[in-house]
Amino acid sequence: MSLFQxxxxxxxxxxxxxxxxxxxxxxxxxxxKESGAxxxxxxxxxxxxxxxxxxxxxxxYVLVPTNTTYLKTLLFVLVIASTVQLLERIIKHHFKQLDHxxxxxxxLIATNCAVLGTTLLNVNNGYSFIEMIVxxxxxxxxxxxxxxxxxxxxxxxxxxxxxxxxxxxPIALITASIMAxxxxxxx
Amino acid sequence: MKTIKNGIFNxxxxxxxxxxxxxxxxxxxxxxxxxxxxLCVLTVLLITNFIVxxxxxxxxxxVKIPVYILLITTAVTALDLLLKQYVPALHETLGIxxxxxxxxxxxxxRALSVASVSSVGKSLLDAIGIGLGFTLSLSLLGLFREVLxxxxxxxxxxxxxxxxxxxxxxxxxxxxxxxxxxFQKPAGAFLTLGLFLAFFNYIxxxxxxxx
Numbered sequence: 225m226s227l228f229q230x231x232x233x234x235x236x237x238x239x240x241x242x243x244x245x246x247x248x249x250x251x252x253x254x255x256x257k258e259s260g261a262x263x264x265x266x267x268x269x270x271x272x273x274x275x276x277x278x279x280x281x282x283x284x285y286v287l288v289p290t291n292t293t294y295l296k297t298l299l300f301v302l303v304i305a306s307t308v309q310l311l312e313r314i315i316k317h318h319f320k321q322l323d324h325x326x327x328x329x330x331x332l333i334a335t336n337c338a339v340l341g342t343t344l345l346n347v348n349n350g351y352s353f354i355e356m357i358v359x360x361x362x363x364x365x366x367x368x369x370x371x372x373x374x375x376x377x378x379x380x381x382x383x384x385x386x387x388x389x390x391x392x393x394p395i396a397l398i399t400a401s402i403m404a405x406x407x408x409x410x411x
Numbered sequence: 412m413k414t415i416k417n418g419i420f421n422x423x424x425x426x427x428x429x430x431x432x433x434x435x436x437x438x439x440x441x442x443x444x445x446x447x448x449x450l451c452v453l454t455v456l457l458i459t460n461f462i463v464x465x466x467x468x469x470x471x472x473x474v475k476i477p478v479y480i481l482l483i484t485t486a487v488t489a490l491d492l493l494l495k496q497y498v499p500a501l502h503e504t505l506g507i508x509x510x511x512x513x514x515x516x517x518x519x520x521r522a523l524s525v526a527s528v529s530s531v532g533k534s535l536l537d538a539i540g541i542g543l544g545f546t547l548s549l550s551l552l553g554l555f556r557e558v559l560x561x562x563x564x565x566x567x568x569x570x571x572x573x574x575x576x577x578x579x580x581x582x583x584x585x586x587x588x589x590x591x592x593x594f595q596k597p598a599g600a601f602l603t604l605g606l607f608l609a610f611f612n613y614i615x616x617x618x619x620x621x622x
Contacts, residue, residue: 243597245436249516252432294492297510298484305477335480335514337433344507389612393429397605404598 227358234362240338241370242404247338251371252396260329261375265368267329269361272342275300275307276360279343280353300343308334338367374403414533418540424517425548425604426611431517434508435549436600443565444504445553449546451490451505455512456521456538458486463526464534479522484513501569517541556603558582560594 225233240246250264279300287293312330315322333339342363346356377399386395424430431452438444459482470478491509494502502509512518521541526534557564566578583589593599 245433245597245600246511248432248436249430252429294488297488297491297513298481301480301484301513305480335516335519337511337514340514341433341507341511344510348507387609389616390609391612394605394609394612397601397608401598401601401605404596404601405593408597 227354230355231358231362234359235366235369236407239366239370239407240342240363241367242400242407244341246341247336247367250332250336250338251374251400252393256375256378258372258375258379261371262368264329264332265371267333268336268338268367269364271304271308271311271330271333271336272339272360272364272367273357274311275304275339276343276346276356278307279303280346280356283347296344296347297340300340304339304343305334338363370403370407374400414536415540415543418537418542419544419547422541423544423548424541425545425552426608428517428520430520431515431545432604433511434515435552436597436604437508438505439549439553439556439600439603440560440595441504441565441568442550442553442557443501443568443570445549446546447501447570448505448508449542449549451494451509452512452515452517452545453538453542454490455483455486455518456542457535459483459518459522460526460534460538461531463522464529464531467527475527476519476523479519479527480513483518483522487513497573498570500572504569517545552603552607555607556594556599559589559591560599561592562590 234240238244241248241251247268250268282299282303283293283296287296287299308330315330342360346359349359351359374396378396381395381399390398418424422428425432425435434448434452438448459479462482463479487510490512491502494505494509521537525537529537554564562582564580564582566580567574567576568579571577594603
């Protein structure tokens with residue numbers, strides 16, 4: 225598979241939210257406002273790419289030679305949590321404007337399954353270094369794209385006349401279902 | 412008894428709290444995957460709630476969350492290795508959703524809100540209640556999706572290497588309406604959960620009106 229193909233696949237047709245169900249909690253939770261969705265999307269993309277690089281290197285140069293690959297979940301969780309912390313510190317001290325946009329979302333990402341899922345998929349699928357970066361960038365951007373589109377739909381839905389029992393999460397899930405049809409290869 | 416009932420009905424993790432939705436949507440395309448995932452979460456909940464409630468006084472307040480996450484991940488890794496050894500076919504179908512229990516908000520949520528403040532007995536009961544609630548709601552979704560989407564009920568297929576039985580039933584005779592493959596696709600997962608949530612909201616509304 226060429227790199228461009230891999231990028232498009234990971235971003236659109238095998239979107240992490242709509243076909244792999246990763247990161248559903250922030251998808252439903254923080255997508256009520258357009259601005260919130262943008263902040264969340266950017267933060268997730270940055271964290272996915274950064275922690276993918278770190279976990280990929282650690283996995284291939286520490287865990288594989290020492291034959292302790294069964295520790296990968298434990299190690300990855302630790303790496304992601306500390307990457308998020310580090311990023312939070314850096315942004316707070318050096319990029320004041322970014323802090324305003326991303327500050328509240330970063331701590332939430334530490335336990336986001338989209339990040340752990342992507343890092344695990346990277347090593348399970350046996351990607352090379354370049355492929356890994358393309359795949360994780362595609363996944364992150366796919367997440368950002370879907371959460372942004374979803375938030376604009378939800379903002380309009382506020383004014384729609386929805387049956388009472390469908391208000392909130394149920395109609396959001398049904399909207400997501402229609403979006404999944406659009407994004408997958410089920411035409 | 413009351414704690415267990417509370418976990419199944421009033422605080423049902425899927426339909427009321429809406430926590431841990433990733434595995435809920437991902438593994439419910441067969442009945443088997445659904446209930447096995449439920450039982451896995453139940454096991455992890457039992458182990459972590461038990462350990463957390465024992466050592467809760469030893470852990471300083473400010474490192475509580477990292478310690479709990481490490482505990483949960485260790486339990487998940489052990490479970491992952493066990494399943495890989497005994498039921499490799501099922502381990503394959505559950506795939507990355509098994510290690511993802513580690514970042515499942517139900518487990519960490521229960522450890523923080525219940526196990527770190529209550530006695531060993533109460534935390535164990537809570538784990539059983541929430542775990543059973545999760546298993547039941549996943550099985551319900553799995554049954555619905557598999558019957559409509561594949562016209563079968565898989566009771567034992569991937570785990571037959573361990574139990575020695577093989578049980579896959581066909582539900583309806585051959586017809587042109589069922590299977591509707593959309594229920595096996597990701598879109599069907601979102602649709603099913605959305606419809607179920609709306610249905611439970613409707614019942615709640617009716618009950619509220621009756622009172």
